[in-house]
Amino acid sequence: MYAVETLGLTKYFKKEGGKSARIVAVDHVSFGVEEGEFFGLLGPNGAGKTTLIKILCTLIIPDEGTAKVAGYDVMKQPDGVKESIGWLHGETGGRALYWRLSARDNLTFYAYLQNIPSDVAKKRIDALLDFFDLTKDADRLVKDFSTGMKVRVMLARTFLPNAPVLLMDEPTVGLDALGAIETRRLLRSLCKELGKTIVFTTHNIAEAERLCERIAVMDKGKVVAIDTPLKLSEMTRRFRGVEVKVSGSQDDALKILERVEGVKRVRNIQPEEDHTVIQLEVVDEDEALAKIPEVLRANGIRLIGVQVALPSLEEVFMSLTGGEKG
Amino acid sequence: MKRADIVGMFKKDKPRVKSTLRQFYGVVWANIKIMFAYKSWIIMDLLSTVASVVMYYFVGLQVDPLTLSQSGWGTSYLAFSLIGVATSNYLWSCLTRLSHSIQHEIRGGTLETIAVTPVNMLTFFIGQTVRGYLVSLIFLIGVFVVGIAGLGVQFVTTPSSLMATLVVFILMLISNQGLGLVAAGIIMVHKRGDPVAFMVASMNEFLAGVLYPLEMLKVFPLLQMASMMFPYTYALDGMRRALILGASLADAGVLADVVALSAFSVLLAPIGFVVLNWGYRTIRMNGSTSSY
Numbered sequence A: 001m002y003a004v005e006t007l008g009l010t011k012y013f014k015k016e017g018g019k020s021a022r023i024v025a026v027d028h029v030s031f032g033v034e035e036g037e038f039f040g041l042l043g044p045n046g047a048g049k050t051t052l053i054k055i056l057c058t059l060i061i062p063d064e065g066t067a068k069v070a071g072y073d074v075m076k077q078p079d080g081v082k083e084s085i086g087w088l089h090g091e092t093g094g095r096a097l098y099w100r101l102s103a104r105d106n107l108t109f110y111a112y113l114q115n116i117p118s119d120v121a122k123k124r125i126d127a128l129l130d131f132f133d134l135t136k137d138a139d140r141l142v143k144d145f146s147t148g149m150k151v152r153v154m155l156a157r158t159f160l161p162n163a164p165v166l167l168m169d170e171p172t173v174g175l176d177a178l179g180a181i182e183t184r185r186l187l188r189s190l191c192k193e194l195g196k197t198i199v200f201t202t203h204n205i206a207e208a209e210r211l212c213e214r215i216a217v218m219d220k221g222k223v224v225a226i227d228t229p230l231k232l233s234e235m236t237r238r239f240r241g242v243e244v245k246v247s248g249s250q251d252d253a254l255k256i257l258e259r260v261e262g263v264k265r266v267r268n269i270q271p272e273e274d275h276t277v278i279q280l281e282v283v284d285e286d287e288a289l290a291k292i293p294e295v296l297r298a299n300g301i302r303l304i305g306v307q308v309a310l311p312s313l314e315e316v317f318m319s320l321t322g323g324e325k326g
Numbered sequence B: 001m002k003r004a005d006i007v008g009m010f011k012k013d014k015p016r017v018k019s020t021l022r023q024f025y026g027v028v029w030a031n032i033k034i035m036f037a038y039k040s041w042i043i044m045d046l047l048s049t050v051a052s053v054v055m056y057y058f059v060g061l062q063v064d065p066l067t068l069s070q071s072g073w074g075t076s077y078l079a080f081s082l083i084g085v086a087t088s089n090y091l092w093s094c095l096t097r098l099s100h101s102i103q104h105e106i107r108g109g110t111l112e113t114i115a116v117t118p119v120n121m122l123t124f125f126i127g128q129t130v131r132g133y134l135v136s137l138i139f140l141i142g143v144f145v146v147g148i149a150g151l152g153v154q155f156v157t158t159p160s161s162l163m164a165t166l167v168v169f170i171l172m173l174i175s176n177q178g179l180g181l182v183a184a185g186i187i188m189v190h191k192r193g194d195p196v197a198f199m200v201a202s203m204n205e206f207l208a209g210v211l212y213p214l215e216m217l218k219v220f221p222l223l224q225m226a227s228m229m230f231p232y233t234y235a236l237d238g239m240r241r242a243l244i245l246g247a248s249l250a251d252a253g254v255l256a257d258v259v260a261l262s263a264f265s266v267l268l269a270p271i272g273f274v275v276l277n278w279g280y281r282t283i284r285m286n287g288s289t290s291s292y
Helices: A049-056 A078-084 A103-113 A118-131 A147-159 A177-194 A205-211 A229-235 A250-259 A285-298 A313-320 B003-011 B020-037 B039-061 B065-070 B077-108 B110-115 B121-151 B159-190 B194-207 B214-219 B221-227 B231-243 B252-285
Strands: A004-014 A022-033 A038-042 A064-069 A085-088 A165-169 A197-202 A214-219 A222-227 A241-246 A263-271 A276-282 A303-309
Touching: A004 A049, A022 A049, A022 A064, A022 A214, A022 A222, A038 A049, A038 A177, A038 A205, A049 A064, A049 A165, A049 A197, A078 A085, A085 A147, A103 A118, A103 A147, A103 B020, A118 A147, A118 B003, A147 A165, A147 A177, A165 A177, A177 A197, A177 A205, A177 B003, A197 A205, A205 A313, A214 A229, A214 A313, A222 A229, A222 A313, A229 A313, A241 A250, A241 A285, A250 A263, A250 A276, A250 A285, A276 A285, A285 A303, B020 B039, B020 B121, B039 B121, B077 B110, B077 B121, B077 B159, B077 B194, B077 B231, B110 B121, B121 B159, B121 B252, B159 B194, B159 B231, B159 B252, B194 B221, B194 B231, B214 B221, B231 B252
Parallel strands: A038 A197, A038 A214, A085 A165, A165 A197
Antiparallel strands: A004 A022, A004 A064, A214 A222, A241 A276, A241 A303, A263 A276
């Protein structure tokens, strides 16, 4: 059984100003997320990620298709879904809190609604406030918090019910670098050690690549690709090239490499302390792998290594979504 | 607290215990906490309670006692108006509190946060209205304390008249809250309904005769007919009969008011729930649970 499963899920919204015109926010989306899997939804603005997450949370009613969370149908068994999820409201800058309540009271209120017994709630709230470095501000009204602090309260609230499925919309937006790192580590631990299923949306390609076991790339409401970060890279062959590691002058090496038959262009140059990594886009990788060492040696350039270069996830993303980066 | 401690804590889980009553308590608790966070508002509200009663005292000095007694409401304008003033806050609370609160929740993004928890949204919405009821109760008590203890107003407080007042009062709440649910459902979808709700509540307050005997509307037959469309008209009539004239539930006038209010309640409360449910479903259909 999948922890999260969608089948032909579709959502239309009325276009503003038009009586019958509509836009497809989520377009026949089908995928399954295994229990304990860390799953990312990656896409540019307007790709349909947030609408999809909100359907999974029962906040938006889909027009077609089905979706199940923890085995519960979002349409027919919303109560079961709600008891199984922790949800993080995305991109609000801490808006979705009661600003006239303290951080502790916001969490206590949430614990009431989540049916968490008082003794358990108190312990968890204290622990989460401490983890998110909010203990000394716990009894201050949220209205006086910075955006980062508000986001940390929201994260604590998401984890509070200890739900088996976490649906998180942009979980690290608004956090400082250290806070984002700690949050990612906690998410990974919850996934690996407690078997929680995490579905999260992000614009941050590096974050998705680092955290997710699988990623669904969304564009214009559709899932255009879904796989592991590595396989997604392998899928996009048109970006294939070779990576050449040379020591010595980068200029000399570049002049020679550009003249090698089958080299289309230099994609990237990355100077390191004692060598340079040059990425080349080529017509045929095998031919390039054979020719380049030969040509470089003949011209007296010291070659450290040459290998096939896979595109970065960013390049895959840009390729799959038509060049727009979120 | 380290990451490992958090993970360890979650490993020792305890099952959740579903309790609607506890969830309801949580909503009321949070609302009262929020209310007390607005300290200046509480002070201003207390001051305005005293000020409004004193104002009506001076208005009452200008009213000819003969005109009032000819309408059958005794000779004390202050006693007459005090009932209207004390309960009008409840009218406003029933009609506008929930819609105002839902707008606030949508704007703040908190409605979504609540909607993804296992709480029944009806429990949440009803819990939201309690704060308005409590504020109105404080206002009502304040008005009567200032009126009775401070300005010497006298009411008939026999057990039968108090019972009649209580029954009429409860029916007033149910029927007007029905209208409030309708307003909340519509405003949830159309987002900009506040002026309409304000206008309905103002018209209701004006036409129901908070400050004057309805007999004065005889010269405006259309307005008099319109006044009959509002449950508050019957509620004021019933409570005044009981508290000023000492009528019990057996009194024909009070009984007629109780029948009318019961009919309004039976009609408006279910319609209110249907419209509220429609509103909530509609915003989930059009994806506007957090947009304004």
